[in-house]
Amino acid sequence: MDKLQGAQLQVVLSGTRASFRRRVMDAMSSLVAAPGAFCFFGMDDARAYGDGTRVVDGEKRALREGGSIALSAAFGFDLKSVVAAPRRAYASHELWPESERATLPYFRDEASDEGFTHALVLFLHEGGTLFGLAGLERRAGEPAFEEADRNRMEELAPFAVAGARRQLQYDELSREAAALRSLGKVTGAVYVIDRDRKRVVWAADREHGLDWEEDVEPVEGLLVDAAEQSLSARAHGDALPTPLRLPNGGSVAAVATLDGDPVFGGARCAVVRVAMQRAAAFEGLSRREREIARLLVSGYSGVNVAALSGLSENTVRTYVRRLYGKLGVNNRADLVRKLVSPESSARSPASPIAPPPDSSLVAGDDMLD
Numbered sequence: 041m042d043k044l045q046g047a048q049l050q051v052v053l054s055g056t057r058a059s060f061r062r063r064v065m066d067a068m069s070s071l072v073a074a075p076g077a078f079c080f081f082g083m084d085d086a087r088a089y090g091d092g093t094r095v096v097d098g099e100k101r102a103l104r105e106g107g108s109i110a111l112s113a114a115f116g117f118d119l120k121s122v123v124a125a126p127r128r129a130y131a132s133h134e135l136w137p138e139s140e141r142a143t144l145p146y147f148r149d150e151a152s153d154e155g156f157t158h159a160l161v162l163f164l165h166e167g168g169t170l171f172g173l174a175g176l177e178r179r180a181g182e183p184a185f186e187e188a189d190r191n192r193m194e195e196l197a198p199f200a201v202a203g204a205r206r207q208l209q210y211d212e213l214s215r216e217a218a219a220l221r222s223l224g225k226v227t228g229a230v231y232v233i234d235r236d237r238k239r240v241v242w243a244a245d246r247e248h249g250l251d252w253e254e255d256v257e258p259v260e261g262l263l264v265d266a267a268e269q270s271l272s273a274r275a276h277g278d279a280l281p282t283p284l285r286l287p288n289g290g291s292v293a294a295v296a297t298l299d300g301d302p303v304f305g306g307a308r309c310a311v312v313r314v315a316m317q318r319a320a321a322f323e324g325l326s327r328r329e330r331e332i333a334r335l336l337v338s339g340y341s342g343v344n345v346a347a348l349s350g351l352s353e354n355t356v357r358t359y360v361r362r363l364y365g366k367l368g369v370n371n372r373a374d375l376v377r378k379l380v381s382p383e384s385s386a387r388s389p390a391s392p393i394a395p396p397p398d399s400s401l402v403a404g405d406d407m408l409d
Contacts, residue, residue, distance in 0.1 A: 044192070047071050048199040052206065054409045056302055057081060061093040062206045064174045064200055072185070076156050076177030080111055081164075084252060087171055089114045094277040096154050104149050115161070115173065116144040123165045128201075129193035131185045132159035151177055160185040162193045164204050171204035209256045209321075214303040215242045222296040229255070229290065229314040231263050232298065234307045238264045241304060251327055267310040270295040290314040311319065323367055332359045337376050381394065 047067035055063070077095045080141035082088035088111040094101045099352070112119050116136060132141055138157075141147050156177040166170040178185070182395050219230050219242070228246040240260050251255060266284040270292070273280050282293045293315040299308050325333065328349075335345045342360075346353045369375050 043070055044195055047196055048183075051196070051200045054206060054210050057091065057207065057211055058093065058305070060203065061174075065093070065095055065205070067196060068160075068174060068176055069198070070194065071196060072160065072176055072189045074160070074209070075182075075358075076151070076154060078150075078177070079172065079174040080208070081172035082111075083171060083208070085109045085112050086261065086320070087118055094150060101150070109145055111173070114144065116140070117163075117167040119170060121219050123168050123170050124164050126198040127167065127194070128163050129190045129398065129409035130161050130163075131190060132161060132183070133270075135161065136352065139224070139320075147389045152232050154181045158184045160189055160193060162197060162200070164197070166201045166205075171201060171208070174200070203384060211303065212244075216244060218303050219244075219296060219311045222298045223294055223313055227315075228293065231256070231308045231312045231314065232304060233264055233267050233312060235268070235310055236308055240264075241307070241309070248396045254331065255284075256325070259290075262286060263292070263312050263314075265294050265314050266292045271297065271310060323362070329359055329363055329366075331364055332356065333375070336360070338374065 047070050050067045051060075053063065058281075061079040061081055062081045066083075068074075069077055070385040075097050078092065080088050080092035082091045088105075089109050094103060106138055111194060122254055135141075136144065141159075143150070147156075147159070151157075154177075159175050159179040160177075160232040161173060163173050173177050176185070215232065215280075216230075219232055223230065227247065229243065229248075230248060231240050232242040233239070234241045240256055240263060243256050244253070245255075254335065261285075262284060266281070268283045286292075290310055291314065294313040296311045296313050297309070298304065300306050301309070332345055340348065342353055342356055345351075346356045349356070351359075363375070364370055367378050369378055
C-alpha cells in the first residue's frame with residue numbers, strides 16, 4: 041500500500057471529532073511534508089472555527105479566538121464561491137495576496153507567531169456544502185507549496201469529504217445517544233449546553249426539526265440561565281424554579297447534567313428538554329411560511345415582513361396567498377384566531393372563506409398595508 045492509499049483509508053475511519061481532525065492532518069502531512077497543520081470541521085460557518093485543531097512541530101496549539109469568529113471570516117473566503125468551485129486544494133498565494141493574507145484573523149493571530157508564511161489549504165466541500173477546511177503550513181525560508189503538492193491534496197480530498205460526511209452522521213447519533221442517556225426517552229426539543237462556555241453546542245428535535253438561527257440562537261441565553269438555575273436549586277435542595285416559557289412557544293420540561301462525555305469534548309454540560317406548544321395549524325406550513333405567519337400575527341406590515349425576512353414584497357405576497365389557502369382564512373383577524381387562539385376559532389364561526397387572494401395586495405386587509 042502506497043502513502044496515498046494509506047492516507048485515503050486513514051480519513052474514512054470512524055471515531056471522535058477530535059480524532060477525525062487529527063487523522064486529516066496526519067494524512068495530509070504524510071503526503072506533503074510540513075511542520076504545521078490545521079483542521080476545522082463543521083457545517084455551521086459561524087461555529088466551525090471553534091471546532092478546530094492546530095498542530096505545530098507535532099504539538100497541539102490552542103486557538104486564541106475559539107468560537108468567536110466565523111470560519112469564512114477567519115480565512116477570508118466567500119462560502120458560495122468556494123463550494124461552487126470544482127477545485128478543493130489551493131496554495132495560499134492563489135487565494136490571497138501576501139499583504140491580505142497576513143491580515144486575516146487566522147494567519148495574523150495564529151500562524152504569524154510561528155513564522156509561517158506559506159499555506160496549502162484544502163476545502164472539504166461537496167454538493168454545495170462545506171464540511172470544513174484543513175491545511176498545511178511552512179515557515180519563511182522553507183519552499184513554497186507547489187502544483188504537485190496541490191495535486192496530492194486533490195487526490196486525498198474525495199476521501200476526506202467522505203470521511204467528514206460519515207463523521208457527521210456518527211457524531212449526530214453519538215450526541216443524541218448521550219443526551220438521551222441523561223434524560224431518558226423524550227419528546228420535544230433537546231439542547232446540550234456547555235456550562236463553562238455558556239452556549240448551546242448541540243440541539244435536535246426529531247419530530248419537527250430545528251433551524252439553528254430560528255430555534256436556537258434566539259433562546260440560547262435563556263436556556264443557559266434556566267439550566268444553571270435548575271441545577272443550582274437541585275444541588276442546594278431548594279425548590280425547583282418555575283419552568284421557563286420561551287418566546288418560541290416552548291417551556292423547559294427537564295434539565296440533567298452531562299459531564300465528561302467525549303462526544304462533547306469532555307466538557308461540563310447540561311441537557312435541557314423543551315416541550316413545544318405548537319398550534320396544530322402550523323404543522324402543515326413550511327419553515328419560511330411559519331416565519332412569515334408569525335410576523336404577520338405580530339402585527340408587522342407587508343413592507344416590514346419583507347425587510348425582516350429578507351424577501352421582496354412580491355415574494356411575501358406569494359407566501360401570504362399560500363398561507364391563506366392552506367389555513368382557510370382571508371384576513372388578519374382570522375389568521376390570529378387560527379394560529380394564536382385555535383381553541384376560540386374552533387368554538388366561534390369562522391369568517392366566510394373567500395378564494396385565495398391574487399398577486400396584488402389584499403383589498404381591505406391591513407396586515408399588508
